[in-house]
Amino acid sequence: MRKLKTAMIGTGFMGKVHAEGVRRLGNVEIAAIAGSSDARAKAFADSIGVDRFTGDYRRILDDGSIDAVHVLTPNALHCPISMAAMEAGKAVLCEKPLTLDEAEARQMTEMAEKKKLPNCVQHNLRYYPVVQHIRQMIAGGDLGEILIVQGTYSQDWLLYDTDYNWRVEKSANGALRAIGDIGSHWMDMIQHLTGLNITALCAELATFHTTRRKPKHSVETFTGKTLRPEDYDAIPIDTEDFGAVLLRLGTRARGCYTVSQMSAGNKNRFHFEIYGSRSGVMWNQERPDELWIGHRNSANQVIVKDPSLLKGAAQGFADLPGGHSEGYDDSHKQIFKRFYAKVADASAPVDYPTFAEGMWGMHLLGKVVESSRKRAWVDC
Ligand SMILES: NC(=O)c1ccc[n+]([C@@H]2O[C@H](COP(=O)([O-])OP(=O)(O)OC[C@H]3O[C@@H](n4cnc5c(N)ncnc54)[C@H](O)[C@@H]3O)[C@@H](O)[C@H]2O)c1
Numbered sequence: 001m002r003k004l005k006t007a008m009i010g011t012g013f014m015g016k017v018h019a020e021g022v023r024r025l026g027n028v029e030i031a032a033i034a035g036s037s038d039a040r041a042k043a044f045a046d047s048i049g050v051d052r053f054t055g056d057y058r059r060i061l062d063d064g065s066i067d068a069v070h071v072l073t074p075n076a077l078h079c080p081i082s083m084a085a086m087e088a089g090k091a092v093l094c095e096k097p098l099t100l101d102e103a104e105a106r107q108m109t110e111m112a113e114k115k116k117l118p119n120c121v122q123h124n125l126r127y128y129p130v131v132q133h134i135r136q137m138i139a140g141g142d143l144g145e146i147l148i149v150q151g152t153y154s155q156d157w158l159l160y161d162t163d164y165n166w167r168v169e170k171s172a173n174g175a176l177r178a179i180g181d182i183g184s185h186w187m188d189m190i191q192h193l194t195g196l197n198i199t200a201l202c203a204e205l206a207t208f209h210t211t212r213r214k215p216k217h218s219v220e221t222f223t224g225k226t227l228r229p230e231d232y233d234a235i236p237i238d239t240e241d242f243g244a245v246l247l248r249l250g251t252r253a254r255g256c257y258t259v260s261q262m263s264a265g266n267k268n269r270f271h272f273e274i275y276g277s278r279s280g281v282m283w284n285q286e287r288p289d290e291l292w293i294g295h296r297n298s299a300n301q302v303i304v305k306d307p308s309l310l311k312g313a314a315q316g317f318a319d320l321p322g323g324h325s326e327g328y329d330d331s332h333k334q335i336f337k338r339f340y341a342k343v344a345d346a347s348a349p350v351d352y353p354t355f356a357e358g359m360w361g362m363h364l365l366g367k368v369v370e371s372s373r374k375r376a377w378v379d380c
C-alpha cells in the first residue's frame with residue numbers, strides 16, 4: 001500500500017499530540033510542518049525529525065504529493081486554512097470547535113462536499129473504548145428510554161488572572177471560550193452517545209476575571225506558569241470563564257451541564273451521567289478505563305475496560321488488552337485510523353465526525369450565545 005503523506009499546520013499542544021498519533025498508524029508519513037514563523041516551524045520539525053518546514057502553510061498546499069493536512073491552529077484560522085487546503089485538493093482534519101461561527105462552518109462543509117474530500121472535525125473524546133461501550137449499551141436498550149443527562153467539563157488552568165492564552169481573546173477564539181473550547185466536546189459527546197439532538201437550551205455565562213494580565217510574549221497552551229509580574233500587560237476580557245446550560249434533547253429528555261476553566265483541582269474533568277428508564281451510566285475522562293453502571297434493584301457496577309468485554313462495535317476502539325490503559329492519545333489515534341482509511345480508499349465508511357457535525361456544533365454554540373444574551377430558552 002502507498003504510504004500517505006500528511007502535513008501538520010500548527011506546532012503547539014495539538015501539533016505534538018497529532019504528530020505522535022499519526023505516526024502510530026504506520027502508513028502515514030508527516031511530510032511537512034507549518035508554523036506561525038519559519039523559526040517555530042523549524043524548532044518543531046527538528047524536534048520530531050521532519051525535514052520540511054515553513055512559516056507559510058500555503059507553501060505546503062502547492063505540493064501535489066501531500067494527501068491531507070491537520071489544522072491545529074487557534075480557531076480563527078481553521079476556516080481560512082481549511083478552505084485553502086480543500087481548494088488545493090487536500091483531505092482536511094480540523095480541530096474543534098470547527099470555526100468561529102456557523103456561517104464559516106457551512107462554507108467548509110459545502111466546499112468539502114463540492115470537492116468530495118474526506119473531512120473530519122476532531123471530536124476525539126468520542127473514541128475512548130469505554131465511551132463506545134456506553135454507545136452500544138444505549139443503542140441496545142440497556143439504559144431504556146434516555147431521560148436525563150448531567151455533567152461538567154471542568155479545568156483549572158485559567159484560574160488566576162495571570163493565566164493567559166489566545167483562547168481568552170475573541171478575535172482568535174470566537175465568542176465563546178469555555179463553552180466553545182470544552183462545552184463543544186460535552187454537547188457533541190452527549191448527542192453522539194444518546195443519538196438525541198439538542199432541541200432547546202438555556203445558558204448562563206460568567207466572566208470572573210474581566211481583566212487578565214497578558215504575557216508580553218505569546219505562550220502556548222499550558223506553558224505560561226513561569227512568568228514574572230513585569231512580563232504582563234493588563235487586557236480587558238469578554239469571554240466566559242464559566243457556563244451553565246440547561247438542555248432539552250429529542251422530545252422528552254432533559255439535562256444540564258456546566259463548564260469551567262477556573263475550578264481548582266480539576267485538570268481535565270470531563271464527566272457525564274446518562275440516566276434512562278432502566279439504568280444509568282457515569283464516566284469521567286480522568287479515569288477513562290472505568291465505567292459506573294447504576295441499577296435501581298440490583299447492585300451498582302464499576303467495570304474496567306477489557307476488549308473482550310466491550311459490546312459489539314466498541315471492541316474495534318480498543319487496541320490493547322484489559323488492564324492496559326487507553327487514554328487521551330489513543331482517542332486521537334482512533335480517529336486518525338478511521339480518517340486515513342477514508343483518505344486511502346474513497347469507498348471506506350465515514351466512521352468519524354465530519355464537518356457537517358462540526359457545523360451543527362457551531363449552530364449550538366450560536367444558540368448558547370443567543371440564549372445568554374436574551375437570558376431565555378431558545379429552540380435549536
Ligand atoms: N481535541 C482536543 O482534545 C483539543 C485539545 C486542545 C486543543 N484543541 C484545539 O486545537 C487547536 C489548537 O489548540 P492548541 O491547544 O494546540 O493551541 P496552541 O496555542 O498550543 O498551539 C497553536 C499553534 O498554532 C500556531 N499558529 C498560529 N498561527 C499560525 C499560522 N498562521 N500558521 C501555522 N501555525 C500557526 C501557533 O504558533 C501554535 O504553535 C484549537 O482549535 C483548540 O481548540 C483540541
